[in-house]
Amino acid sequence: MRNFRVATIWGIPIKINISLLVFLPVLAWLIGSGTQIETYAGVVGALAGTELDLSVLRAGSTPWLIGTLAAVGLFASVTLHELGHAWAAMRYDLEVESITLWILGGLASFKQLPREWNRELAIAVAGPITSILTGVGCYAALLVLPDSAPVLLFVVGWLAVTNIILAVFNMLPAFPMDGGRVLRALLARSRPYASATRIAARVGTYFAILFAVFGVISFSPLLLLLALFIYGAASGESRTVALADLLEGLTVGDIARPTRLTVDADATVEELVDLMFAERATEFTVTQGGEVVGVVTVADFRELSTAQREADTVADLMLTDLPRLDAAMSAFDALVELDTNRATAALVESAEGTHVVSREDFSSAMEMRRLAQADGPF
Incomplete structure (x- = not known):
């Protein structure tokens, strides 16, 4: 209110x-x-x-x-x-x-x-x-x-x-x-x-x-x-x-994933679907001109018809308004940032380039910490 x-x-x-x-x-x-x-x-x-x-x-x-x-x-x-x-x-x-x-x-x-x-x-x-x-x-x-x-x-x-x-x-x-x-x-x-x-x-x-x-x-x-x-x-x-x-003790850089699986923003949704089947992955980082510009997941096109998948491009579906975080930011503060922006993922800038972190990555990291009960990153 x-x-x-x-x-x-x-x-x-x-x-x-x-x-x-x-x-x-x-x-x-x-x-x-x-x-x-x-x-x-x-x-x-x-x-x-x-x-x-x-x-x-x-x-x-x-x-x-x-x-x-x-x-x-x-x-x-x-x-x-x-x-x-x-x-x-x-x-x-x-x-x-x-x-x-x-x-x-x-x-x-x-x-x-x-x-x-x-x-x-x-x-x-x-x-x-x-x-x-x-x-x-x-x-x-x-x-x-x-x-x-x-x-x-x-x-x-x-x-x-x-x-x-x-x-x-x-x-x-x-x-x-x-x-x-x-x-x-x-x-x-x-x-x-x-x-x-x-x-x-x-x-x-x-x-x-x-x-x-x-x-x-x-x-x-x-x-x-x-x-x-x-x-x-x-x-x-x-x-x-x-x-x-x-x-505690983790930075968002410890949790973020390198952008290994990428798809071009101009690719059609149908091409994206084929790529997801080939790579057995449900989430891809979207690039344009070599720069990371967003993220696209299987949920973004699940409701599309076959005709729409052939006509629409990845750029039409991808999430672009993602927060950009510094890799040195604490993991907890990064999770708060995701909540504040109501985002499902964020782009993480580091010396090695741009990585991606999602809520699923945070969940996996916390589960690993809980099971290992370790003081180090994992």
């Missing part, structure tokens, strides 16, 4: 997802209506050492004002929470690509997460610590606000309580939430990073199921959405770490 850049802090783009823009009015209504004001008025009054007049808080459009201020304040608090993660990461010279606010809170995107358990631990706890400090700051402000400003008292007091709840909730070991990352960091002290990730992801999956059950029982769409997010993110990160582990 679309994101809108609204600010830049410490060189980090702060973005708002469109889901948040849709959800903010709903959140404002939820806070300003129902039992929210009634429930929190007593708590805030106790914290402030005064009694809030419910009739004033419910009068006219005041509930909407309270809901709007509280909703905006909540996501400002979430931004501070994510900036806490970002500050800790930047202390380790890690690049923070962006912070995105969306319907379920905030996401700080890092170019690369550290594998050192102590660094991940520090980055993970920095967010909840920031939320606690924000809550304490709101409580301090609550003590100095005049009793003649009941709306402001309520909103600041509500934010004080909510930030503490936010910190506690985020420390649940539901990977990839902060508590789940803390769990992985602690597990990684005594076991391989991939193994620690698998265990933390499994715990996160259990929490996702728990959230889904409570979401159904309480008719809470947000809990169900959170359950789906945790389940998907935990599974996805577990797979990503497993892939990175299998490809």
